[in-house]
Amino acid sequence: MREHIKESLSSFFIITALINIAMFVLGTIYRPEQRFGYEVFIYPPLNAALSCIPHLVMFSKKELTIKQVIIRKTIQLVLIIAIMLAFIMGDSGFDAKVAAGISVSVVIIFIAVHIIQWYLDLRTAEKMTEDLKTYLAKSETSV
Amino acid sequence: MEIKIRKIGSDEQEYIEIGCHKTDERINEIVRFLRSRQGTVDGTKEDIQYQIPLTDIFYIESVDDRTFIYLEKDCYESRRRLCEFEGILSSRSFVRISKSVIVDLMKVVAIRPALNGRFLCRLTNGEEVMISRKYVPDFKEKLKG
DSSP: OHHHHHHHHHHHHHHHHHHHHHHHHHHHHHOTTOOOOGGGGGHHHHHHHHHHGGGGGGOOSSOOOHHHHHHHHHHHHHHHHHHHHHHHHTTTOOOHHHHHHHHHHHHHHHHHHHHHHHHHHHHHHHHHHHHHHHHHHHHHHHO | OOOOOOOOOTTSOOOOOOOOSSOOHHHHHHHHHHHHTTOEEEEEETTEEEEEEGGGOOEEEEETTEEEEEOSSOEEEESSOHHHHHHHHTTTTEEEOSSSEEEEGGGEEEEEEOGGGOEEEEETTSOEEEEOGGGHHHHHHHHTO
16 A cells, blocks of 8 residues: 555656646647636646546555556546546536547656656666675675 | 685684586586585475475465475475565575565566566576565665665
8 A cells, every 4th residue: 555655646746747848838839828827836736636546446455467457557547538528628518629639638648657657667676686786796705 | 626624713704615627517516515505495396395405496486375486497386385485584585575476686687677666577597576566675675685
């Protein structure tokens, strides 16, 4: 459970940062004249928090197989899209073009989050491999 | 072959050093014997019981309440439970990496990331075993000695 919470928190901060970037890029392209108040600062963390809720589908007391992880990740992505569509379009009504834009943004951010997390894991693995070499060298001299 | 025994101080670590022209079968046999003196565990294969030197073990896995000891190419079954092995081997180079696996760090070549915050250990025989997220801190701690 502790690892699950840590991973959710890590996802939350990465998603918040990526939503900020997405808002900047999409806003600059499509509505450069748009001006906002301070309330706009709450949307990235709020959206990130909502996006973290479907992360619960990844929780399991048993070790998941690669196949189970892929299936659950797919369910997680679908749930995030559904939540984001409901949250953003709940008041204004359904618009296919806007829905497609939101879905594509969510997919891009979802993939980016996983690439960043994989990169962080890669760095951890490299560090562990270095520590392993040191451990083996120490053990070789003491056997 | 000349055999020399030199007494050393109690503050020094005991060691055996072999001086040889080349590492042949004769030397390997001596090394195997010495390693077997460093500890063995019981394992059965096709109803025959064997003494397995700890240094030959790559990893130990528990599957459906049965415990298997994996060597470079062979696999033996043990009556002991995984937690018993964990207790016996924790002072050596073995570490628990998941609910069902204990691995010998001396047989690990490299570590790479896997999906969902887990890692894979590549062993010297080419096999790979998974480190669960929960056991990553213990694994790191063991590496630091």
